[in-house]
Amino acid sequence: MTTLDEQLRAQTEAGVVEAGAREKRRKMVRxxxxxxxxxxxxxxxxxxxxxxxxxxxxxxxxxxxxRLEAKYRR
Structure with a gap:
């Protein structure tokens, strides 16, 4: 049972980290x-x-x- 809890915790942490990274990238784009x-x-x-x-x-x-290099090297 502990292994399942650890897996769920790790997946949740990974999701939180990815959401934070996505928000940081979104702010840079804006x-x-x-x-x-x-x-x-x-x-x-x-x-x-x-x-x-x-x-x-x-x-x-x-x-x-x-992509940009390919586009502008034409």
Whole structure:
């Protein structure tokens, strides 16, 4: 029974840590979008999509960098 309790506690902790990381990434994305808009250069839809994927944890910064390099090297 203790093993089950430990597993549940570990899963709960992992969920809390992931939620905190996701919120931190979401705040960074909002900050980038706000700064860009304040400078008169709002983010395009493709960049917003990539940053939303980053905030959700489905895309890494390395993947975003690779996509941007591929896009602008044409």
């Amino acid at each position: 900050s980038v979008a706000h700064s860009s808009a304040m400078e008169g250069m709002p983010l395009g839809q493709d960049m917003r999509t990539m940053l939303d994927a980053y905030a959700d944890g489905t895309m890494t910064t390395a993947e975003i960098q690779a």
